[in-house]
Structure formats: structure tokens, C-alpha cells
Amino acid sequence: MNALFYSSLAVAVAATAMVITRREAIHALLYLVVSLLAVAVAFFSLGASFAAALEVIIYAGAIVVLFVFVVMLLNLGPAAGEEERRWLGPRMFIGPGILASILLIELAFALSGGQIGGAVAREVSPSEVGRLLFDTYLLGVELAGLLLLAGLVGACHLGRADREEGDQSP
Amino acid sequence: MLASVWLAVAAPLLGFLVLSLFGKRLPRRLVSAAGVGSVGVAFLSSLLVFWSYLQIAPAPGGVELSLGNWFDTGGLSPRFAVTIDPLSLVMLLVVTGVGFLIHLYSAEFMREDPGLSRFFAYLNLFVGSMLVLVLARNLLLLYLGWEGVGLCSYLLIGFWYRDPQNGAAARKAFIVTRIGDTALAVGLLLLFTELGTLDLPELLARASLRWPLGSGYAVAAAALLLFGAAGKSAQLPLQTWLPDAMAGPTPVSALIHAATMVTAGVYLILRTHALFLLAPPVLLAVAVIGAATLLLAGCSALVQRDLKRVLAYSTISQLGYLFLALGVGAWSAAVFHLVTHAFFKALLFLAAGAVILAQQHEHDIFKMGGLRRRLPVVFWTFLAGASALAGLPLLTAGFYSKDLILFSAWSSGHGGAWLFAAGLAGALLTALYSFRLVFVVFFGESKTEVTHEPGRCITVPLVILAILSLVGGFIELPQNFMGGGVLSRFLDPVLAQGDPHGGPWSEAFAQIVAGLVSLLGLFLAWRFLLRAPRVAAGEIRWPLIGERLRRFWFDGFGFDRLYDALLIRPFVSLSARNAADVVDRPFLGLAWLARGGHRLLARTQTGKVRWYAAAVAVGAIVVVAVELFR
Amino acid sequence: MTVSQISLTPLIPGLLLAGVLFALGLVGLLVRRNLIFMLISVEIMLNAAALAFILAGAHHGAADGQVMFLFILAMAAAEVAVGLAIILKLGRDLGTLDADAARKLGD
Numbered sequence: 075m076n077a078l079f080y081s082s083l084a085v086a087v088a089a090t091a092m093v094i095t096r097r098e099a100i101h102a103l104l105y106l107v108v109s110l111l112a113v114a115v116a117f118f119s120l121g122a123s124f125a126a127a128l129e130v131i132i133y134a135g136a137i138v139v140l141f142v143f144v145v146m147l148l149n150l151g152p153a154a155g156e157e158e159r160r161w162l163g164p165r166m167f168i169g170p171g172i173l174a175s176i177l178l179i180e181l182a183f184a185l186s187g188g189q190i191g192g193a194v195a196r197e198v199s200p201s202e203v204g205r206l207l208f209d210t211y212l213l214g215v216e217l218a219g220l221l222l223l224a225g226l227v228g229a230c231h232l233g234r235a236d237r238e239e240g241d242q243s244p
Numbered sequence: 245m246l247a248s249v250w251l252a253v254a255a256p257l258l259g260f261l262v263l264s265l266f267g268k269r270l271p272r273r274l275v276s277a278a279g280v281g282s283v284g285v286a287f288l289s290s291l292l293v294f295w296s297y298l299q300i301a302p303a304p305g306g307v308e309l310s311l312g313n314w315f316d317t318g319g320l321s322p323r324f325a326v327t328i329d330p331l332s333l334v335m336l337l338v339v340t341g342v343g344f345l346i347h348l349y350s351a352e353f354m355r356e357d358p359g360l361s362r363f364f365a366y367l368n369l370f371v372g373s374m375l376v377l378v379l380a381r382n383l384l385l386l387y388l389g390w391e392g393v394g395l396c397s398y399l400l401i402g403f404w405y406r407d408p409q410n411g412a413a414a415r416k417a418f419i420v421t422r423i424g425d426t427a428l429a430v431g432l433l434l435l436f437t438e439l440g441t442l443d444l445p446e447l448l449a450r451a452s453l454r455w456p457l458g459s460g461y462a463v464a465a466a467a468l469l470l471f472g473a474a475g476k477s478a479q480l481p482l483q484t485w486l487p488d489a490m491a492g493p494t495p496v497s498a499l500i501h502a503a504t505m506v507t508a509g510v511y512l513i514l515r516t517h518a519l520f521l522l523a524p525p526v527l528l529a530v531a532v533i534g535a536a537t538l539l540l541a542g543c544s545a546l547v548q549r550d551l552k553r554v555l556a557y558s559t560i561s562q563l564g565y566l567f568l569a570l571g572v573g574a575w576s577a578a579v580f581h582l583v584t585h586a587f588f589k590a591l592l593f594l595a596a597g598a599v600i601l602a603q604q605h606e607h608d609i610f611k612m613g614g615l616r617r618r619l620p621v622v623f624w625t626f627l628a629g630a631s632a633l634a635g636l637p638l639l640t641a642g643f644y645s646k647d648l649i650l651f652s653a654w655s656s657g658h659g660g661a662w663l664f665a666a667g668l669a670g671a672l673l674t675a676l677y678s679f680r681l682v683f684v685v686f687f688g689e690s691k692t693e694v695t696h697e698p699g700r701c702i703t704v705p706l707v708i709l710a711i712l713s714l715v716g717g718f719i720e721l722p723q724n725f726m727g728g729g730v731l732s733r734f735l736d737p738v739l740a741q742g743d744p745h746g747g748p749w750s751e752a753f754a755q756i757v758a759g760l761v762s763l764l765g766l767f768l769a770w771r772f773l774l775r776a777p778r779v780a781a782g783e784i785r786w787p788l789i790g791e792r793l794r795r796f797w798f799d800g801f802g803f804d805r806l807y808d809a810l811l812i813r814p815f816v817s818l819s820a821r822n823a824a825d826v827v828d829r830p831f832l833g834l835a836w837l838a839r840g841g842h843r844l845l846a847r848t849q850t851g852k853v854r855w856y857a858a859a860v861a862v863g864a865i866v867v868v869a870v871e872l873f874r
Numbered sequence: 875m876t877v878s879q880i881s882l883t884p885l886i887p888g889l890l891l892a893g894v895l896f897a898l899g900l901v902g903l904l905v906r907r908n909l910i911f912m913l914i915s916v917e918i919m920l921n922a923a924a925l926a927f928i929l930a931g932a933h934h935g936a937a938d939g940q941v942m943f944l945f946i947l948a949m950a951a952a953e954v955a956v957g958l959a960i961i962l963k964l965g966r967d968l969g970t971l972d973a974d975a976a977r978k979l980g981d
Contacts (some may be wrong), residue, residue: 076884083891090895090918094902099910103965106914113925120932125940137917137954143960145910148965149892160906170904173861174897180868181893185886202937211941220947225952232959851977853912857903
């Protein structure tokens with residue numbers, strides 16, 4: 075269903091554009107959620123339903139929520155909004171815009187080179203994914219686990235140093 | 245036991261090493277003992293060598309002792325070899341003997357000085373280098389000694405380095421002699437490239453074989469050697485450094501600038517006289533330079549006020565006599581006068597030092613006076629030295645040696661009437677200024693109080709040298725006296741006499757004239773200085789010409805001003821013009837570029853995260869582009 | 875949705891759109907000064923990369939694309955956790971979330 079694919083991605087692009095131009099963090103995060111959900115729909119239309127589910131659950135469901143928690147924790151107040159207004163003028167977008175467009179143009183060049191025939195899409199089931207994970211990519215899984223452990227420990231330590239009573243809870 | 249010559253050379257050098265490394269930590273008496281003792285050992289070794297030589301009485305070539313090869317490259321392979329022949333023996337004995345007496349004197353003279361160990365270290369190094377110079381068998385080793393004594397001269401003139409004027413005097417001495425040294429080096433190069441060796445006997449033999457009389461090479465080489473000798477021996481045109489070198493301590497003036505180092509030039513010419521005989525124009529130049537210098541310096545000595553400067557100009561003048569002797573081919577006469585001059589000039593300097601010490605470091609002779617009664621030993625020894633310098637007849641060594649030179653100038657085939665007349669005029673001047681000194685300093689009324697009476701270490705050397713100044717002449721009695729001289733017979737194998745002398749009557753004529761001239765000088769000095777004390781006090785206003793002449797003589801005939809205008813001013817203005825230094829510019833430019841590049845690159849390290857992210861993006865763009873368009 | 879209703883995979887347009895998303899994330903990273911927004915932009919870029927992987931996997935009909943997506947997800951999670959912890963600390967120490975405030979190493 076190409077129509078679904080294109081429309082969802084259009085929504086995603088629009089939402090992302092909104093994300094990077096908001097003044098308030100919470101507004102940006104809400105638009106981010108929209109963008110992620112749109113991308114999940116795109117995944118779904120490609121037959122990667124497992125990926126779509128994961129996108130929603132983990133990306134939009136855990137990571138963005140983490141962001142929201144931190145923004146709430148920081149409790150910046152209206153002063154932050156004032157700051158952002160000062161920093162965010164249209165002049166700021168010129169340089170990065172140029173860089174990004176050059177990169178895009180190069181990507182277009184790269185893609186225009188070969189003739190890639192379209193292949194028929196099919197539904198890829200979670201069990202296939204699972205089999206592949208624990209068969210071919212076993213090492214990757216272990217490494218990902220290690221990575222998560224490292225992230226956990228790091229976040230713990232960095233977060234802990236602020237507390238005076240020095241409690242032992244991880 | 246000829247090998248003890250190595251001990252003679254090594255002892256002072258060892259003394260230098262010990263004193264320069266440990267001198268500061270040793271007690272002062274030990275330092276003096278080491279400094280004096282090392283030269284004492286050298287002197288005893290020299291006596292031993294002399295005695296052994298007399299026992300052996302070897303062939304005319306002299307004995308060679310070698311320690312082995314110095315280096316071997318490009319056809320040049322000099323050895324550490326010494327020659328032991330009559331000439332080197334004479335020089336050896338003079339250097340170590342007079343050197344020892346002066347070291348002994350220094351032990352008391354420099355007793356209070358904080359730099360005592362440094363002084364003796366340098367002085368020992370000097371004696372060692374001088375011995376290397378006079379004993380060397382090849383010219384390269386001689387040049388080593390030559391440079392060594394030049395270095396020590398610099399170090400010792402500027403010994404009291406805290407006064408910048410002493411440093412300036414030392415630099416002047418070094419630079420002026422350096423000009424001569426360069427000429428000497430070029431001469432050595434010429435000799436080596438043409439003759440293939442620097443070993444003296446071999447060199448001179450090859451020169452005699454290959455170069456005809458008056459050949460261009462011989463003239464060039466001899467001229468270069470002459471220039472080098474003129475530098476070291478303070479002759480025209482390189483004589484300007486010696487009067488200023490009196491800034492050093494008095495023992496230094498005595499040893500280096502009277503008795504030994506300044507005779508190095510004369511020694512060089514003596515050693516290579518065969519070469520000079522091949523170049524008659526140069527030989528004439530030697531004589532003319534000698535004659536001109538002796539007159540010039542004699543006039544200057546007559547009007548000086550500083551005690552040591554009178555003696556300095558006197559030394560230049562006497563060295564002029566030596567050059568005159570060399571120029572007329574009177575080799576052994578030159579050696580004779582060299583020896584006697586070493587005796588009485590060292591004596592005069594040492595006595596002058598005692599006087600200066602006693603007059604609270606006053607140098608102006610017109611502020612001294614009447615010391616005859618207060619310092620009797622110094623007076624009598626000084627009188628002996630001055631008499632020898634003036635050449636008072638019959639009694640003094642100076643008479644015999646100077647007379648021999650004058651006679652040779654008259655009678656030798658290379659000599660002539662003008663040279664004889666110049667020598668005679670110089671003798672008159674010499675007598676004049678010598679006795680001017682005696683009368684002004686020791687007679688009349690005392691103007692400065694005597695503070696320091698000399699002790700034994702000062703008076704003993706003075707007395708010994710005084711005796712030598714009087715009786716030393718008897719080693720070379722004239723031909724018509726008692727059948728000729730011991731010295732010239734001794735030196736004959738090395739320094740064969742050139743042309744035959746004139747008959748005994750002309751010799752007697754020369755003797756009488758020389759004696760009369762010196763007595764005339766004494767009389768004139770007495771007349772003007774003792775009988776007319778106002779002149780002695782230097783208060784008479786001479787008429788205009790006289791005053792300007794006096795000033796001209798006082799400034800050493802304006803040579804300093806000439807060199808200043810001719811050489812120094814242009815050089816200084818050139819360097820001032822080049823203050824931005826054209827040669828340095830490229831290198832400074834490089835440094836400036838590097839720093840500019842650094843500043844540019846440092847700007848990229850802003851510390852801002854977004855900047856670095858942008859840099860990553862740009863990098864990604866570049867890499868992708870390179871890949872795409874390959 | 876059934877498989878029969880899915881037609882040829884739009885690989886190239888899809889990749890282009892993923893590129894657009896990535897470019898937007900890059901712009902956001904370079905423009906915004908607030909640290910939280912910078913982190914959000916990074917997430918956007920990661921998401922775009924994940925989209926590209928899924929596209930490629932669907933094109934070949936293999937599950938490898940989804941496996942890569944999983945890894946990217948795990949990495950993103952870890953990174954966000956640590957990143958937010960750092961932001962919290964910086965915010966408390968410096969008193970501001972300005973990225974330019976943390977310029978000097980000594981502070």
C-alpha cells in the first residue's frame with residue numbers, strides 16, 4: 075500500500091519539522107511522538123510489523139517518556155522559554171540548512187546511480203526475526219546486552235552524585 | 245733522559261687541569277704551591293733534558309721524540325712530535341726558567357686576589373702551550389701552541405673581568421692577533437698544498453729543492469708567516485694591542501707580553517728561516533718592519549705617563565730590534581737578544597709591579613718619586629734592568645746583545661747603513677726613556693706613600709733576574725773580545741750564520757758607537773730630568789708643535805684612530821644597518837608562519853559542541869563526495 | 875492488511891525520505907542551543923537511520939533489517955539514558971542548559 079507508506083512518511087516529515095522549531099521542550103516532545111508513530115505506520119506498511127510494534131513500545135513509549143521525565147525534573151520555567159526565543163531566529167537556520175541540503179543532494183546522486191528493481195514486499199514475522207537474532211546475530215545480542223548494562227551503570231553513577239545522603243539504591 | 249721533555253710539557257698542563265677542576269676547593273697555599281710547583285717541575289725537567297743533550301751531542305738535525313700520529317687524513321698526517329735541538333733547548337730553558345721565577349713572584353703578588361686558582365690555572369696552561377709551540381716539530385703542532393697562548397693571553401688580560409675595560413682590552417688583543425693568526429693559517433695551507441708536508445725539516449728541505457730564490461710561492465708563504473709573526477709579536481701594523489694589554493695583572497704582562505708569548509713570532513721566523521732566505525724581499529720587509537717599529541715605539545715610550553705602558557712600548561721597540569736582527573740574517577744575535585730581553589724585561593715588569601703595589605696601585609709615574617730610599621731592593625734591581633735595557637757598555641747583558649744586532653745590521657750582506665742608523669737612533673731613545681723612568685720614579689721627592697713592602701717571593705726573583713741581566717751577556721761575547729760566543733757556537737748546527745761578518749775593526753767601531761749612544765742617553769735623561777725637575781713634572785708647556793708631537797707619540801702614532809676610522813666604524817655602521825638582519829629574515833619568517841598557522845588552527849577549537857557536530861557533518865559531506873565522484 | 879495488497883517496495887523514494895528526516899535531525903542538532911533539543915535531534919537522526927534499515931530489509935524480504943533496527947533501538951535507549959543523566963548533572967552544576975556554556979575543559 076504505497077499510499078499509506080507515502081502519507082505516513084509525509085506526516086513524519088512534517089512532525090519532525092515542527093519538532094526542531096518549537097520553543098517549549100514539551101511541545102517538541104509531543105511532536106516527536108507523532109513523528110515516531112508515523113514512522114511506525116510506515117514500518118507496518120512495509121511488512122515489518124514487529125519493528126513497528128517495537129518502535130511504538132520502546133521508542134515512543136520509553137525513550138520519549140524518559141525525556142518527559144527529565145524535562146519535568148529540570149523544571150526550567152518561563153525563563154527557558156525566553157532564552158529559546160532569543161536563540162532561535164531564522165538566521166540560525168541558514169548555515170545548517172546549507173550543510174544538510176548538500177548532504178541530501180549527495181544522497182540523491184548516490185541513489186540515482188544504480189538501477190534497483192523493486193522487489194515484492196512480504197510480511198516478515200517476529201519468529202523469523204527471533205530465529206535470526208539468536209542464530210546469526212547472537213554475538214550482537216550479547217554485545218547489545220553489555221551496552222545496555224554499561225548505560226545503566228553510567229546513568230546510575232552520574233545520577234547518584236547529586237544526592238547528599240548517599241543512599242545505596244541503584 | 246731526553247724523554248723528560250714530555251714531563252716538562254705535561255707538568256704545567258696537569259697543573260692547569262687540577263687547578264681548573266678543583267682549584268676552588270683547595271686551600272690557597274696549596275693552590276699557589278701547585279701552580280708554582282708545576283712550572284718548577286717543568287724547569288727541572290728542562291735542565292735534565294739540556295744536560296742529557298750535552299752528553300749525547302747528536303747530529304745537526306736534532307733529536308725527534310714522537311708520541312705517535314695525531315690524525316691521518318687527505319695526505320696530512322702530523323704527529324705529536326717534538327724537536328730537541330739547540331734552538332728549542334734555549335727556548336725551553338728561557339720559558340721554564342723565567343716562567344718559574346714569575347710564578348714564584350705571582351704567589352705573593354696575587355695572594356689576596358679571590359681568583360687565585362683561576363690565575364694559576366691559566367698561567368700554567370699558558371706555559372704548557374708555549375712549550376708545545378717551541379718544541380713542535382711540525383707546523384700544525386706549532387699552530388696548536390700558537391692558538392693556545394693566544395687564548396691564555398685573552399683570558400689573562402681580561403682576568404679582572406668585572407671591569408668592562410679589561411674585557412675590551414682582552415678582545416682587542418685577541419682580535420688583532422687573530423688577524424695575524426689567519427694569515428699564518430693561510431700560510432700553512434699554502435705550504436701544505438705546495439710542498440705536501442708540514443713537518444719542519446722535511447718542509448724546509450723540499451722548499452729549498454723546489455723553489456728557486458725569489459720564487460712567488462716562497463715570497464707568498466714567507467709574507468704570510470711574517471704577517472702572523474707580526475701579529476703575535478706586536479710589530480707594525482699589528483702593534484696596537486700590546487699597550488692596552490697592560491690591563492692584565494703585572495705577572496701576566498711580565499711573562500706573556502715581555503718574555504715569552506711575544507717572542508713566538510720571532511721564534512717562528514727563526515724556525516723557518518730557510519724559507520725566508522728563499523724570499524729576499526720578505527727578509528728585507530722583516531728588517532724594515534723591525535726598524536720602523538723600534539723607532540715608533542721608542543718615541544711613544546718617551547712620552548707615556550703610565551709605568552706599564554712605557555714598558556709595553558719598550559717591549560714593542562725591543563721586539564723591533566729582534567725583527568731587525570732577523571731581517572739582516574743575524575739569527576743567533578736575535579736569539580741572544582731574545583734571551584737577554586727576557587731577563588731584563590721580565591725584571592722591569594716585576595719590579596714595576598712591586599712599585600705599583602707599594603704605591604697603592606698608582607700607575608702614573610709623575611705621582612711617584614723618591615722610592616730609592618724606601619724600596620732599596622726594588623731600586624737596585626730596577627736599575628740593573630734599566631741599564632741592561634739601555635745597553636750600558638760592558639757591564640750589562642743588554643749591551644752585548646744589542647751591540648751584536650747593531651753590528652750585524654751594519655755588516656751583514658742583508659743589512660745596510662740605514663738600518664744601522666735606525667738601530668742607533670733607537671738605542672738613544674731606549675736609553676732616554678729607560679733612565680727617564682729610573683729618575684722620575686726613584687729619585688726626587690716622594691708624592692705617594694709607600695704601603696706594601698715586598699716580601700721574599702717578590703724580591704728573590706727580582707734579584708735573580710737582575711744578576712742574569714748583568715752577567716747573562718757573557719754567554720755570547722763578541723768575536724774580538726775573547727774569541728767568540730758560546731751561544732752562537734751552540735746554536736750553529738741549527739742557525740748557521742749567514743754572510744760573514746766584517747772585520748774586528750768595524751766590530752769595535754760598532755761597539756764604541758753603541759756604548760757612546762747609550763751613555764749619551766743616560767746623560768740627557770739626567771740633565772733634563774734631574775737637573776730640571778720642572779720638565780720631569782711634565783708641567784712645562786711645550787710650544788705648539790712640540791705639544792702636538794707629544795700627543796701624537798702618546799697615542800702611538802695614531803694607529804688606534806686610523807684603525808677605528810678605517811675598519812671599525814664601517815663595520816659597526818654596517819651591522820647597525822643590518823640590525824633587521826637580512827639573513828635572519830627567512831628563519832623568522834618561518835617561525836611567524838608557524839605561529840600564524842597555529843593561531844588559525846587554534847580558532848577551530850572553540851569548545852562548542854555544535855561547532856564540532858558541524859565539523860563532523862562537513863567531514864561526512866567531503867567523504868561522501870570523494871566516494872561519489874571517484 | 876494482507877500481503878497481496880502490498881506492492882513493490884518504494885526503495886528509492888523511501889531512502890530519500892529517510893535522508894530528509896536525517897537532514898532535519900542534523901539541522902536541529904546544529905541550530906538548537908538547548909541540550910535537550912540537541913538530544914532529541916540525535917534521536918531523530920537515529921530513527922531515520924533505522925527507517926533506512928527497515929526499508930532495505932523489506933526490499934530483500936529478509937528479517938535482517940529488523941534485526942539491525944533492534945540493535946539501533948538498544949543503542950538509542952542506552953545512549954538516551956546516559957545522555958539524560960549527563961544533562962541532569964550539567965543542568966544542576968552550570969545552572970543552565972546552554973550547550974555553549976560548557977566550553978572549557980576545566981569547568
